[in-house]
Amino acid sequence: MIKIWSMKKNEDAATKKRPKTSAAQIRVQKDLTELDLPPTMKTNFPDPTDLLNFTLTITPDEGMYNGGAFTFSFTINTNYPHEPPKVKCMQTIYHPNVDLEGNVCLNILREDWKPVLNLNSVMVGLQYLFLEPNADDPLNKEAAEELRKNREQFLYNVKTSMRGGNIKGVTYHKVLV
Amino acid sequence: MATEINVNGAATSSDWQDRYYHVDQILDRPGPRTDPSFLAGDEVKDFLRNKCKILVIGAGGLGCEILANLALTGFKDIHLIDMDTIDISNLNRQFLFRPADVGRPKAIVAAEYVMKRVPGVQVTPYYGKIQDKGDDYYLQFNLVICGLDSVEARRWINATLVNLVDPENPESLKPLIDGGTEGFKGQARVILPTVSSCYECSLDMLNKPTTFPICTIANTPRLPEHCIEWASVLEWPRARGDEKLDTDDPEHIGWLYSIAVARAKEFKIEGVTWSLTQGVVKNVIPAIASTNAIIAASCCNEAFKIATSSAAYLNNYFMLIGTEGVYSYTFEHEKRDHCPVCGGEALEMPISRDWTVEQLIELLTEKQNIQIKKPSLATPGKPIYFQQPPQLEEATRPNLEKKVLELVPDGGEVVVTASTLPFSLSLIITYI
The missing domain is CATH 1.10.10.520 (Ubiquitin activating enzymes (Uba3). Chain: B, domain 2)
Known part of the structure; x- marks a missing residue:
């Protein structure tokens, strides 16, 4: 066998024992403990020792979703940050970029995810969806159509849905706080 | 036919005359690029054929090639791990399997086949996950060679081998040879844990899997x-x-x-x-048999050179692009200073038995050579004190008054993160 050990001695004599914590875990700890969230966003950990499963509640203080509280589940797997966190909306809401199952159309959650992004960027991205719903990337096609063609009606529908109302046969969750 | 002729002193009963004639051309005399520590002749042959224990991870497209190459080169004590069973679609390139084997564990079938075909080779299969095995298992090998198809498994074995390195024990450093292919492209690399760049160091080079909006x-x-x-x-x-x-x-x-x-x-x-x-x-990219053959050959060549010191080994990254013509490039991938697996270092932190968490945090913020603003602390798997988010800060705040001893065992690890740290810092807590 080659003598790697001698190379090692020359290179760095004072190597210490290496950490045993997984890279994904350290990265999640780093992301979470450096979160810098505005008062409109709040995390909740059902089990404070489990950092990989939690929820985020967004309460926009402006825009057409002002007055609602929207909750998303975050699931992080051991391949983070190679893979993005899995994020779903836990309520049925009327939004062009969120479907009735809670899937979210946000580029950095799928095709534009990069390991340099972190949980803070995902959370800020989610909040942005409530300030500027985007009719060009629809997941709820009817909501997107309405936003594009009849903004007044769309605003009315948003208000109705947030009260827990019914739009075209779909009953939405009451999200008003 | 196995005859009882004892050639070169290193042969066993299953070796016949001139079995390793061609390999011995390399092992019987030094060459211009041979490592100075190379001892030509019987000793190196004895090590390769009777003492060296090698672990092959993956018995798929690359694994089959690797296993056959190693056995034919003269490695005789080979261990093999794979968690998969044989699918009919594997048969075009995974040549150790036959239609009758469909549904059986790859590791077991591959081991049986190679032992039947190459006399004197012992292949010990394990049908299961690499994560099933602990440090003791990995410590028994001289070399580890991987033909995997998942990033997750590579990260795991890489981190495991890096963590295995014990400064007191030279034998704990296991060279890792990693092969990978994707269609006409492939790569082979040599990772000397803690010495050269590790798999995690190069994680940002990976393409993300194809996803659609x-x-x-x-x-x-x-x-x-x-x-x-x-x-x-x-x-x-x-x-x-x-x-x-x-x-x-x-x-x-x-x-x-x-x-x-x-x-x-x-x-x-x-x-x-x-x-x-x-x-x-399954995010499958069509596998090309010839790419696998090239990459596996490169990996086994490195295994042979590292095991025998008969020639300079790869330093440290070889890539092959066969999409347009045949292009290859070899370069030294550098270690990343702040690699979460092999970078940074664990700081020994001797503290008094009645120190509280708050005192430890104060020390971290005040100590000249550390100076961390707002550190957050955790043991592997459990937060000790987090500065953010508010709910976790509140949940962990009662720990501030607790003694460190109640939360961390002697010699235990504490991971510290802070925005002023490039990545993280590990503390090894000892009590005085």
């Missing part, structure tokens, strides 16, 4: 892949609820296939097939 999938599908993603990402959770999608279950793939076909018909898209469905949901 979810809105395209939902509204404007144009490709057969969009229809398949529609079935797996949107329709599966809708129709099957919490049931987990098992990409190896034919019923599950069949279900996705039928949904995708219906979707494709609606949008007049052609090309949704069973195998494409399986390919998209």
Whole structure:
């Protein structure tokens, strides 16, 4: 066998024992403990020792979703940050970029995810969806159509849905706080 | 035929005259690029053929090639791990398997086949996950060679071998040779844990798996892949609820296939097939037998050179691009200073037995050579004190008054993160 050990001695004599914590875990700890969230966003950990499963509640203080509280589940797997966190909306809401199952159309959650992004960027991205719903990337096609063609009606529908109302046969969750 | 001729002193009863004639051309005399520590002749042959214990991870496309190459080069004590069973689609390139083997564990079939064909070679298979095995298992090998298809498994074995390195024990440093292929492209690299750049150091070089914007999938599908993603990402959770999608279950793939076909018909898209469905949901890139052969040969060549010191080994990254012509490039991938696996270092932190967490944090913020603003602390798997987010700060605040001793055992590890740290810092807590 080659003598790697001698190379090692020359290179760095004072190597210490290496950490045993997984890279994904350290990265999640780093992301979470450096979160810098505005008062409109709040995390909740059902089990404070489990950092990989939690929820985020967004309460926009402006825009057409002002007055609602929207909750998303975050699931992080051991391949983070190679893979993005899995994020779903836990309520049925009327939004062009969120479907009735809670899937979210946000580029950095799928095709534009990069390991340099972190949980803070995902959370800020989610909040942005409530300030500027985007009719060009629809997941709820009817909501997107309405936003594009009849903004007044769309605003009315948003208000109705947030009260827990019914739009075209779909009953939405009451999200008003 | 196995004859009882004792050649070169290092032969065993199953060796026949001139069995290793060609390999011995390299081992019987030094060459211009031989390592000075190389001892030509019987000793090195004895090590290669009777003492060296090598672990092969993966018995798939690369694994079959690797296993055959190693056995024919003269490695005789080979261990093999694979968690998969043989699928009919493997047979075109995984040449140790036959149609009758379909459904059987790859590790076991491959081991049986090689032992039958190459006399005197002992292949010890393990049908299961690499994560089933602990440090003691990995410590018994001289070398580890990987032919894997997942980033996750590579990260695991890389971190495990880096963590295995014990400054008191030279034997704990196990060279890792990693091969990988994707269609016509491939790579082989030599990782000397803690000495050279590790797998985690190069994680940002990876391409992300192909994904499509979810809105395209939902509204404007144009490709057969969009229809398949529609079935797996949107329709599966809708129709099957919490049931987990098992990409190896034919019923599950069949279900996705039928949904995708219906979707494709609606949008007049052609090309949704069973195998494409399986390919998209398993994120499979068609495997090319000749790419596997080249990469496996390169990996085994490195294993041979490292085990025998007979020639300079790869430093440290070889890549092959066979998409247009044949292009290869070799370079030294550098260690990343702040690599979460091999970078940084653990700081020994001797503290008094009655120190509280708050005192430890104060020390971290005040100590000249550390100076961390607002550190957050955790043991592997459990937060001690987090500065953020507010709920975790509140939940961990009572720990501030507790003694460190109650939370961390003697010699235990504490991971410190802070915005002023490039990545993280590990403390090894000892009590005085």
